[in-house]
Amino acid sequence: xxxxxxxxxxxxxxxHWTQTMRRSxxxxxxxxxxxxxxxxxxxxxxxxELFPAADYAGATSHVLATDAKALQxxxxxxxxxxxxxxxxxxxxxxxxxxxxxLTTGAQQGLDVLTRLLLNPGDDIILExxxxxxxxxxxxxxxxxxxxxxxxxxxxIDVEQIAAYLAAGARPxxxxxxxxxxxxxxxxxxxxxxGQLVDLALxxxxxxxxxxxxxxxHYCDVMEAPMRSLNxxxxxxxxxxxxxxxxxxxLGWMIAPAELVSKLTVxxxxxxxxxxxxxxxxxxxxxxxxxxxxxxxxxxxxYGRRCAAMLNALEYFFPxxxxxxxxxxxxxxxxxxxxxxxxxxxxxxxVTQEKVAFIPGSAFAVPGHQVTNCLRLNFSNTxxxxxxxxxxxxxxxxxxxxx
Amino acid sequence: xxxxxxxxxxxxxxxHWTQTMRRSxxxxxxxxxxxxxxxxxxxxxxxxELFPAADYAGATSHVLATDAKALQxxxxxxxxxxxxxxxxxxxxxxxxxxxxxLTTGAQQGLDVLTRLLLNPGDDIILExxxxxxxxxxxxxxxxxxxxxxxxxxxxIDVEQIAAYLAAGARPxxxxxxxxxxxxxxxxxxxxxxGQLVDLALxxxxxxxxxxxxxxxHYCDVMEAPMRSLNxxxxxxxxxxxxxxxxxxxLGWMIAPAELVSKLTVxxxxxxxxxxxxxxxxxxxxxxxxxxxxxxxxxxxxYGRRCAAMLNALEYFFPxxxxxxxxxxxxxxxxxxxxxxxxxxxxxxxVTQEKVAFIPGSAFAVPGHQVTNCLRLNFSNTxxxxxxxxxxxxxxxxxxxxx
Numbered sequence: 001x002x003x004x005x006x007x008x009x010x011x012x013x014x015x016h017w018t019q020t021m022r023r024s025x026x027x028x029x030x031x032x033x034x035x036x037x038x039x040x041x042x043x044x045x046x047x048x049e050l051f052p053a054a055d056y057a058g059a060t061s062h063v064l065a066t067d068a069k070a071l072q073x074x075x076x077x078x079x080x081x082x083x084x085x086x087x088x089x090x091x092x093x094x095x096x097x098x099x100x101x102l103t104t105g106a107q108q109g110l111d112v113l114t115r116l117l118l119n120p121g122d123d124i125i126l127e128x129x130x131x132x133x134x135x136x137x138x139x140x141x142x143x144x145x146x147x148x149x150x151x152x153x154x155x156i157d158v159e160q161i162a163a164y165l166a167a168g169a170r171p172x173x174x175x176x177x178x179x180x181x182x183x184x185x186x187x188x189x190x191x192x193x194g195q196l197v198d199l200a201l202x203x204x205x206x207x208x209x210x211x212x213x214x215x216x217h218y219c220d221v222m223e224a225p226m227r228s229l230n231x232x233x234x235x236x237x238x239x240x241x242x243x244x245x246x247x248x249x250l251g252w253m254i255a256p257a258e259l260v261s262k263l264t265v266x267x268x269x270x271x272x273x274x275x276x277x278x279x280x281x282x283x284x285x286x287x288x289x290x291x292x293x294x295x296x297x298x299x300x301x302y303g304r305r306c307a308a309m310l311n312a313l314e315y316f317f318p319x320x321x322x323x324x325x326x327x328x329x330x331x332x333x334x335x336x337x338x339x340x341x342x343x344x345x346x347x348x349x350v351t352q353e354k355v356a357f358i359p360g361s362a363f364a365v366p367g368h369q370v371t372n373c374l375r376l377n378f379s380n381t382x383x384x385x386x387x388x389x390x391x392x393x394x395x396x397x398x399x400x401x402x
Numbered sequence: 403x404x405x406x407x408x409x410x411x412x413x414x415x416x417x418h419w420t421q422t423m424r425r426s427x428x429x430x431x432x433x434x435x436x437x438x439x440x441x442x443x444x445x446x447x448x449x450x451e452l453f454p455a456a457d458y459a460g461a462t463s464h465v466l467a468t469d470a471k472a473l474q475x476x477x478x479x480x481x482x483x484x485x486x487x488x489x490x491x492x493x494x495x496x497x498x499x500x501x502x503x504l505t506t507g508a509q510q511g512l513d514v515l516t517r518l519l520l521n522p523g524d525d526i527i528l529e530x531x532x533x534x535x536x537x538x539x540x541x542x543x544x545x546x547x548x549x550x551x552x553x554x555x556x557x558i559d560v561e562q563i564a565a566y567l568a569a570g571a572r573p574x575x576x577x578x579x580x581x582x583x584x585x586x587x588x589x590x591x592x593x594x595x596g597q598l599v600d601l602a603l604x605x606x607x608x609x610x611x612x613x614x615x616x617x618x619h620y621c622d623v624m625e626a627p628m629r630s631l632n633x634x635x636x637x638x639x640x641x642x643x644x645x646x647x648x649x650x651x652l653g654w655m656i657a658p659a660e661l662v663s664k665l666t667v668x669x670x671x672x673x674x675x676x677x678x679x680x681x682x683x684x685x686x687x688x689x690x691x692x693x694x695x696x697x698x699x700x701x702x703x704y705g706r707r708c709a710a711m712l713n714a715l716e717y718f719f720p721x722x723x724x725x726x727x728x729x730x731x732x733x734x735x736x737x738x739x740x741x742x743x744x745x746x747x748x749x750x751x752v753t754q755e756k757v758a759f760i761p762g763s764a765f766a767v768p769g770h771q772v773t774n775c776l777r778l779n780f781s782n783t784x785x786x787x788x789x790x791x792x793x794x795x796x797x798x799x800x801x802x803x804x
Contacts, residue, residue: 010606057466064459071647136671245473247678269538276649
């Protein structure tokens with residue numbers, strides 16, 4: 001009735017932030033480098049051959065056969081919260097079921113916290129090299145990012161944070177991966193954890209403690225999370241993606257109990273609720289007592305792969321290269337001589353040796369330059385592939401160095 | 403090191419929008435009224451006894467036993483997209499796999515579109531009575547809501563929209579539930595669908611067409627969605643929640659192909675990706691050809707329940723009451739005499755007759771008053787319960803009328 005037949009079709013107007021939208025280089029590359037024939041250290045994928053597929057299938061079948069609520073809408077599954085309280089105790093964290101908030105993966109925890117804490121244009125503190133998912137979460141809010149450097153042995157530079165705060169900055173939050181940092185592989189020292197919590201309380205700034213790798217440690221002990229030091233200002237994010245399987249899309253947050261109803265509203269906007277079926281199937285898997293042995297298996301195998309990669313780097317990489325020595329997680333961060341551009345190196349490595357990694361620049365916050373670094377994943381390849389691949393990568397790098 | 407032991411613990415500052423945060427009355431009430439002994443017409447729950455639990459368990463077991471990628475991170479599962487193209491054809495929509503975007507339920511589709519299209523403070527057009535989930539999505543953006551009334555026989559008031567647009571308003575989007583509207587139970591007339599698409603093109607305003615109930619029609623034909631009339635300005639949202647099960651948390655969007663990569667970035671921020679396992683299990687269920695017979699079963703049973711409720715309303719409700727006559731979906735909207743406050747009525751109904759519904763005010767946009775209406779759900783109770791419950795509710799209402 002209204003339309004002139006000759007009206008041209010116009011382009012839909014998108015929100016302003018989309019003009020600076022960038023696809024996660026990391027997730028784009030996962031598609032590219034997972035082509036057959038490429039030996040990839042690029043992704044952050046767990047080892048699929050270690051997934052407890054049969055046990056989880058058993059748990060799912062059991063739940064679907066016995067629990068009429070498994071396929072319905074419903075409130076968070078309380079027995080799963082009880083399991084998470086016990087899991088947290090293993091990490092040295094005391095919490096209650098009322099502080100457990102279930103999420104559709106830890107990424108949703110980040111997204112929901114962003115919604116709860118961040119106003120458009122607010123300040124936030126991020127490391128210069130940081131998990132790409134947090135940058136994607138905050139992008140629509142176009143925040144001011146206060147960048148902080150990271151010591152490759154001790155973790156985030158606390159003095160730099162203290163200086164921002166002392167100068168009057170009041171960021172909406174500080175985002176941290178204290179154990180087995182992605183992409184750097186470093187864990188924050190015990191002393192710095194205490195200092196971070198002190199700063200959070202002194203300046204009333206919440207900490208987001210993202211801990212996907214905390215159960216995957218390859219040394220005898222791992223530091224307790226910051227959430228063990230403070231309950232009022234630390235939002236802890238946990239995940240079943242790395243200790244069970246990513247496709248469950250199930251994680252959790254430990255948050256102040258009085259904020260859980262607000263978190264619930266923010267989460268409802270996002271996906272109403274996490275799958276009742278998955279919540280029950282994971283609880284059934286945990287009921288059966290499978291998890292401790294499974295985590296032991298992961299630690300043993302990933303520890304072997306990590307050691308193999310560290311050895312291979314020592315043997316095959318040029319003497320000028322430096323890398324982190326992770327005590328957990330999935331990643332090693334490598335610094336090459338400053339003249340090497342790792343984006344260029346990647347193209348050569350893929351073309352010439354069919355080996356892939358992620359250039360460090362994929363993780364840089366806007367304005368931060370990092371050209372000579374790369375991230376290696378050791379969880380998704382066998383020891384043999386690691387030795388072979390690092391050797392081949394070493395060959396390519398030496399062409400650039402010498 | 404920094405903390406004075408006497409520094410009091412301060413309250414964390416939340417984003418501004420949280421001051422006007424309201425918990426969905428609907429979702430809060432679902433918890434309350436699902437207590438044992440309450441006969442509830444309140445929720446929007448499908449019938450759990452009709453869930454294809456055994457077939458879905460079979461599909462899941464098959465996938466977990468045969469597909470090594472089922473528990474891993476991975477790209478959207480293309481065979482599921484192919485199935486969705488075929489499903490859309492049944493709704494009269496022609497689309498390609500490149501236009502199919504998988505979501506963690508239709509709610510996530512809404513959330514991702516909000517992120518893509520809405521700037522803080524922008525205008526949007528919503529009906530005065532609207533699905534609560536869309537209000538929750540937009541809340542953090544504190545938009546200006548341009549409210550539009552809805553005709554209970556023909557759907558949203560198109561002339562009112564035309565007037566806003568003619569006066570210069572350029573909303574970020576118009577949100578619509580064209581078939582079996584939640585909460586009103588009305589479907590938009592064929593003529594109005596065409597007019598809405600014309601307006602969208604003329605003024606370059608995208609339409610969000612939310613269609614969770616489109617496959618659940620209880621008449622011989624149902625109008626084709628607006629997406630069948632236009633592909634450039636209509637974002638169609640589909641869902642497996644009502645035709646298979648809510649706990650799958652799986653839905654889809656049909657969007658212009660050139661926007662899918664941007665939608666992907668917005669979705670990654672939200673939950674990285676939808677469960678690879680669920681995508682494959684649903685595809686396996688569809689491969690097995692179970693869906694057409696299952697939808698027939700749902701249509702037959704829900705149609706019976708809908709008819710039973712309409713009959714019972716005729717028989718047991720006072721002559722002054724009016725209600726919609728849905729041809730699909732799950733809801734009937736009832737208008738009582740203006741003197742009756744349905745929030746008050748609910749309390750009496752629950753206490754005295756142990757029958758529950760949702761007061762109409764739960765769905766009102768801010769500023770819109772609706773005191774004498776209620777929403778009834780007919781999908782989650784048997785015909786016998788419907789006849790019994792509507793009789794009991796009629797008794798309570800008649801106490802208010804006479």
